[in-house]
Amino acid sequence: MSREYVDYIQRTREQYDALGYQPYAWVNNDDVPPFTPLAKPLQDSRVGLIASGGIYCEGQIAFHFKDDISYREIPRKTARERLRATHFAYDLTDARTDPNVVFPQDTLQDLAQLSRIRELGPNAYTFMGGIYSVRKVRDILAPALADRLVKDKVDVAILVPV
Amino acid sequence: MSSAYSITRSVNPPRAVYLDFPLGRTAGKANDKPLQRKIMIDTLSALDSIQAPGTIRELPYQWSVDDAWKDLAMRPDPDRSAGHSDNRIGRVASAQYQCDADRTAAEVTLSEGGCSTCVFLEDSRA
Numbered sequence: 001m002s003r004e005y006v007d008y009i010q011r012t013r014e015q016y017d018a019l020g021y022q023p024y025a026w027v028n029n030d031d032v033p034p035f036t037p038l039a040k041p042l043q044d045s046r047v048g049l050i051a052s053g054g055i056y057c058e059g060q061i062a063f064h065f066k067d068d069i070s071y072r073e074i075p076r077k078t079a080r081e082r083l084r085a086t087h088f089a090y091d092l093t094d095a096r097t098d099p100n101v102v103f104p105q106d107t108l109q110d111l112a113q114l115s116r117i118r119e120l121g122p123n124a125y126t127f128m129g130g131i132y133s134v135r136k137v138r139d140i141l142a143p144a145l146a147d148r149l150v151k152d153k154v155d156v157a158i159l160v161p162v
Numbered sequence: 163m164s165s166a167y168s169i170t171r172s173v174n175p176p177r178a179v180y181l182d183f184p185l186g187r188t189a190g191k192a193n194d195k196p197l198q199r200k201i202m203i204d205t206l207s208a209l210d211s212i213q214a215p216g217t218i219r220e221l222p223y224q225w226s227v228d229d230a231w232k233d234l235a236m237r238p239d240p241d242r243s244a245g246h247s248d249n250r251i252g253r254v255a256s257a258q259y260q261c262d263a264d265r266t267a268a269e270v271t272l273s274e275g276g277c278s279t280c281v282f283l284e285d286s287r288a
Binding site (some may be wrong): 002005006007008009010011012014015018026027028029030031032033034035036038041042053056057058059060061062063064065066069070071072074075084085086088089090091092093094095096097098100101102103104107108109110116117130135136140143144146156158159160161162 | 163164165166167168169172173175176177180182184185186187188189190191192193194195198201202203205206209210215216229232235236237238250251252253254255256257258259260261263264265266267268270271272277278280281282283284285287
């Protein structure tokens with residue numbers, strides 16, 4: 001299957017050019033990524049879920065749009081009706097109708113019931129992905145989230161950016 | 163999981179799946195549980211079977227019968243007569259609630275001792 005994909009790096013460059021801004025410096029990792037083979041079958045695995053679509057739960061403080069490096073704990077059994085989405089960089093229509101399209105917690109929970117995975121971790125973690133500062137993500141937010149996954153003893157983690 | 167191929171290619175994660183859908187639907191279509199489940203099963207299968215670090219496996223699902231949405235993604239509204247206008251949402255530093263009731267609910271949480279599930283990280287260089 002080879003159909004042209006939308007090139008968001010190019011689209012962003014065009015948008016910034018039109019506004020007279022310098023191009024955005026995207027992260028570019030040329031070296032081979034670190035890779036850990038799975039230690040056990042997925043059906044025996046606890047799965048962590050991290051999503052950057054600005055998902056929060058009713059009762060929590062919502063995200064702001066200026067390099068917000070906070071995150072939210074979303075417990076495993078949170079009712080879908082309590083989930084909200086707030087973000088500046090994507091069309092929120094479908095996420096607000098059905099949070100699973102950017103935060104597939106129920107989808108994974110269903111697969112745990114079907115024994116495709118053993119279980120979800122006790123919490124999923126969400127953040128507001130529109131963070132312009134590479135440093136803040138690389139040095140502060142990402143290590144904090146990785147720490148939580150280690151403490152939760154997850155075997156694998158799925159990251160859902162938008 | 164990704165719907166932005168060139169960005170993911172540039173980041174170069176250990177393993178990824180690519181879904182050729184508009185942004186904001188990275189795990190499927192709203193209220194389409196069977197498709198959401200297929201996408202996740204494919205994702206888990208990729209997790210299990212990808213051997214070469216940096217592989218991005220393309221999933222076979224199409225958003226719609228035509229690709230017209232691709233021309234519009236991140237492009238200015240063609241109905242606007244002016245040239246490129248800045249139609250981005252402002253990057254404001256205050257919490258952006260989906261609805262006013264959420265703001266009220268958050269204030270209740272704060273008045274009852276704080277949001278224990280909200281984690282704010284220190285930036286020593288801020």
